Amino acid sequence: MLKFGKTYILSVIASLVVVNLGLTVFLLLTKTNSDLINFNKIAEPDTYQAVFLSSDQIYFGHLKNVGSDYLLLTDVYYVKVDENSVGQLVKLGQIEPHGPKDEMVINQDHILFWENLRFDSPVIQTIQKMNMPR
Numbered sequence: 001m002l003k004f005g006k007t008y009i010l011s012v013i014a015s016l017v018v019v020n021l022g023l024t025v026f027l028l029l030t031k032t033n034s035d036l037i038n039f040n041k042i043a044e045p046d047t048y049q050a051v052f053l054s055s056d057q058i059y060f061g062h063l064k065n066v067g068s069d070y071l072l073l074t075d076v077y078y079v080k081v082d083e084n085s086v087g088q089l090v091k092l093g094q095i096e097p098h099g100p101k102d103e104m105v106i107n108q109d110h111i112l113f114w115e116n117l118r119f120d121s122p123v124i125q126t127i128q129k130m131n132m133p134r
Helices: 005-041 122-130
Strands: 050-054 059-066 070-080 085-091 103-107 111-116
Touching: 050 070, 059 103, 085 122
Parallel strands: none
Antiparallel strands: 050 059, 050 111, 059 070, 070 085, 070 103
């Protein structure tokens, strides 16, 4: 039977821990980079996306991946429903008393799904009309 010294066994264990940590970091970085590449292939940068949240809110804007846990939505619009149940498209930052900037950082855990919108979408047509000079 082979006998190993205490120092040798501790060195082997320490080496295995270091290799395991290195492999874990490598795999996480590879997955994050792969997710970003896949996101960029799906989210069309020249159009708007509709983002459906777990809170039943829907926002429209340009979606960008800014990390493994968050997405950035810029040029943001949403539907405000009045007391007569009539919806109106509103640009973020125009009516809110706290004066937010025209962007939202959204935790991906709260996104049910998102979709690219067609150029002939009624939402995009309304946005284009809202942005026309008067």
